[in-house]
Amino acid sequence: MKLSLLEFGEGDAGSNSLVRLRNVFDYALRADELGFHRIWLAEHHHYNRRRAWGCPLAVIPVIAGMTERIRVGTGGILLRLHNPFDVASQFKLWNNIYANRLDLGLANGGSPKIESLELPPAPGATASFDSKFEQVVAFLRDEERLRERRIVLPPFQGAVPDLWALSTSARGFHRALQHGTHYVRSIFHEVAEREPQLEAFEAFKAQFAQRHGRPVKTILAISGSCLRNEARLRALRREGERDDKHHLIGTASYFSEVLPELLQTYGADEIMWRDMSKHLDEKLETLELLASVVGQEQQACVACPAH
Structure with missing residues (x-):
């Protein structure tokens, strides 16, 4: 089982932006040591004076430079x-600096407050999300066509980062299918569709393989907390009831059953975990417990006669 992380850069009420940023660095370093597969940073522009970042682009290469094995990206x-063009250029360069460990996840969202600033429009500023999505794919993959126009994204013929289409719907995979990108489905966002619709998803994977000649990578994004302290878990459950998001909360024993079941139910290849706790000590405890869960699952898989 591959287990990855999604980080929003949040923190407890007593921490400011720089403390929260340092906590994310500690979190990423520990995840790298424990063998987590990816850590992605989300872009949000909600009003919060203590937020670690709005756009994570400046933080991505810092974490990539601090870590050794974990893949680093945007979610x-x-x-x-x-x-x-700027997004494609930066990620291609970072991907080649950091040993082909970069993931570029693209989300169809914006920020009315940012868009209302009336900044000078950038090229393509009025283009739709689908048009911009197509442009990023073309800039990274159509190197020869760019070369004919005497344009290059350094390094020439360098490795291209993995591209991911993000969605909150079981049927939101059309961009991945059209452009040959990988696919992430969230079931924790407040607008997320939680019905598995496994038959449609398996049909998408079959169509993808037929059209692109390779399997698609798929991720299921969830949110929750995994701790030892039952009293704290009960408090988090009460907190989760007041939240618009969907959270999974329990001990390591609970997740040893739930995680494999989720992969099977939704047909995904790996789990991406967003920790609902805002306390670094709890998040580090969760990393340890989830790493033990994955380790137990892998040992069971090796011991199975079918393997």
């Missing part, structure tokens, strides 16, 4: 706010 860039 996702709100492409309506960005220039597709």
Whole structure:
């Protein structure tokens, strides 16, 4: 089982932006040591004076430089706010600096407050999300066509980061299918569709393989908390009831059953975990417990006669 992380850069009420940023660095370093597969940073522009970042682009190469094995990426860039050429250029360069460990997740979202600033429009600023999505894919993959126009994204013929289409719907995979990107489905956002619709999802994977000649990678994004202290878990459940998001909360024993079941039910390849706790000590405890769950699952898989 592959287990990855999604980080929003949040923190407890007593921490300011720089403390929260340092906590994310500690979190990423520990995740790297424990063997987590990816850590992605989300882009949000909610009003919060203590937020670690709005756009994570400046933080991505810092974490990539601090870590050794874990893949680093965005979950996702709100492409309506960005220039597709700039995004493609930065991620291609970072991907080649950091040993082909970069993931570029693209999300169809924006920020009315940012868009209302009336900044000078960038090229393609009026383009739709789908148009910008297509441009990013083309800039990264159509290198020869760019070369004919005497344009290059350094390094020439360098490795391209993995591209991911993000969605909250069981049927939101059309961009991945059209452009040959990988696919992430969230079931924790307040607007997320939680019905598995496994038959439709398996049909998408079959169509993808037929059209692109390779399997698609798929991720299921969830939110929750995994701790030892039952009293604290009860408090988090009460907190979760007041939240619009969907959270899974329990001990390591609970998640040893739930995580494999989720992969099977939704047909995904790996789980991406967003920790609902805002306390670093709890998040680090969760990392340890989830790493033990994955380790137990892998040992059971090796011991199975079918393997």
